[in-house]
Amino acid sequence: xxxxxxxxxxxxxxxxxxxxxxxxxxxxxxxxxxxxxxxxxxxxxxxxxxxxxxxxxxxxxxxxxxxxxxxxxxxxxxxxxxxxxxxxxxxxxxxxxxxxxxxxxxxxxxxxxxxxxxxxxxxxxxxxxxxxxxxxxxxxxxxxxxxxxxxxxxxxxxxxxxxxxxxxxxxxxxxxxxxxxxxxxxxxxxxxxxxxxxxxxxxxxxxxxxxxxxxxxxxxxxxxxxxxxxxxxxxxxxxxxxxxxxxxxxxxxxxxxxxxxxxxxxxxxxxxxxxxxxxxxxxxxxxxxxxxxxxxxxxxxxxxxxxxxxxxxxxxxxxxxxxxxxxxxxxxxxxxxxxxxxxxxxxxxxxxxxxxxxxxxxxxxxxxxxxxxxxxxxxxxxxxxxxxxxxxxxxxxxxxxxxxxxxxxxxxxxxxxxxxxxxxxxxxxxxxxxxxxxxxxxxxxxxxxxxxxxxxxxxxxxxxxxxxxxxxxxxxxxxxxxxxxxxxxxxxxxxxxxxxxxxxxxxxxxxxxx
Numbered sequence: 197x198x199x200x201x202x203x204x205x206x207x208x209x210x211x212x213x214x215x216x217x218x219x220x221x222x223x224x225x226x227x228x229x230x231x232x233x234x235x236x237x238x239x240x241x242x243x244x245x246x247x248x249x250x251x252x253x254x255x256x257x258x259x260x261x262x263x264x265x266x267x268x269x270x271x272x273x274x275x276x277x278x279x280x281x282x283x284x285x286x287x288x289x290x291x292x293x294x295x296x297x298x299x300x301x302x303x304x305x306x307x308x309x310x311x312x313x314x315x316x317x318x319x320x321x322x323x324x325x326x327x328x329x330x331x332x333x334x335x336x337x338x339x340x341x342x343x344x345x346x347x348x349x350x351x352x353x354x355x356x357x358x359x360x361x362x363x364x365x366x367x368x369x370x371x372x373x374x375x376x377x378x379x380x381x382x383x384x385x386x387x388x389x390x391x392x393x394x395x396x397x398x399x400x401x402x403x404x405x406x407x408x409x410x411x412x413x414x415x416x417x418x419x420x421x422x423x424x425x426x427x428x429x430x431x432x433x434x435x436x437x438x439x440x441x442x443x444x445x446x447x448x449x450x451x452x453x454x455x456x457x458x459x460x461x462x463x464x465x466x467x468x469x470x471x472x473x474x475x476x477x478x479x480x481x482x483x484x485x486x487x488x489x490x491x492x493x494x495x496x497x498x499x500x501x502x503x504x505x506x507x508x509x510x511x512x513x514x515x516x517x518x519x520x521x522x523x524x525x526x527x528x529x530x531x532x533x534x535x536x537x538x539x540x541x542x543x544x545x546x547x548x549x550x551x552x553x554x555x556x557x558x559x560x561x562x563x564x565x566x567x568x569x570x571x572x573x574x575x576x577x578x579x580x581x582x583x584x585x586x587x588x589x590x591x592x593x594x595x596x597x598x599x600x601x602x603x604x605x606x607x608x609x610x611x612x613x614x615x616x617x618x619x620x621x622x623x624x625x626x627x628x629x630x631x632x633x634x635x636x637x638x639x640x641x642x643x644x645x646x647x648x649x650x651x652x653x654x655x656x657x658x659x660x661x662x663x664x665x666x667x668x669x670x671x672x673x674x675x676x677x678x679x680x681x682x683x684x685x686x687x688x689x690x691x692x693x694x695x696x697x698x699x700x701x702x703x704x705x706x707x708x709x710x
Contacts, residue, residue, distance in 0.1 A: 247509035297322040327352040388421035396426035402495030472649040547573030555625035566607035570595030622653025623680035647680040657683035
């Protein structure tokens, strides 16, 4: 089944929903919204990626099995035979085969981690098959003179003991992480009534579903959508959900509406797709059935994937490491240039060298970014309420040069390396009150806040394609947003590298900066 793309959603007048999407928008007054405000004020613990945790367990167990092999070899053989190449090859190879066998037994899932020692026999069986196969090869190929069967047997028993101890500790750790909310998928339902009641009851019967249901959001206010469904409160409308998600961590949104309610679903998706959250459509009541691979599942409950969080799992780790390593190197190599710019700013006009400005960050979080000051101290525009134009009297002599060359942006490397609220590459973080044609950006472009589904960056796809500088017309901000959305939908680490390499040339040829 083809996923819905943003272009498939109905177009809305940005002014109709802009107030609900802005970070400073509050939930509407009333009993239900009050319940939502009470819940969102609770402690929000950061999430741990399940995919990353499962990968780390695989790697840890590979190292553990290999380490046991080296330990047994050191105790049993090293003093007499030394470290022969046959063992140095065999130990990581057998360890990798053991990990593949455990993987094929579906024991690298969060649910399997929690069920140990109940799944102990399956784990032992997977490991036994690998070591049994290795011993069979030694016997039938008459490799007794090369590989010691006593070593293999001791390694096998030692691996079982080590894995048993590691899995026992892992079960305790995972259970604690889920209880603290670090691994639980914080979930809300869109659409109340009977469909939601059926879904919630089905989810309740799943063995350890690892879901934390927060509540229900529904635009209906009549008897079809009661205040409480299966013990879970209705927290507000879909517009309330947008504001709610800005203040509390949500990992998953499930629509309980039937697939036949296409128009209503698309209308709601037109509001919710701007959020960095997985969105699914419950398929438990649909009479129209697809092939099994068209669904994702929570236990045995089928869901249809609609939208995915743009950068998740190992991609987050990869982008984080890239930002810290490359950003740190850039900071070191550009330190002399930054020192010269700081001196020029200080000598050119009175006032501080650095300028701090509040801007929109990931998921519309308000962040503070650093820049070299390019305006006169008595004319600073902290909210960017007025666009900088050609020959703007507010800009200093040094300011014109550093703005033209984007040297004023270099202090944002501190945001990348130390504060972590900026990335090297991503949609540019716009100032809170920036305008195009005297209208705020989110009032000009439908889906503007969808660009905040990833962390903002110092440079981006829009900047290397000429959308840099003054945004005095709706067409200019529209062009920027389209480039930002393309970047989000097509992100890869290679794309980040390409954008970084293309940025100097883009700065040289762009003239639309004052």
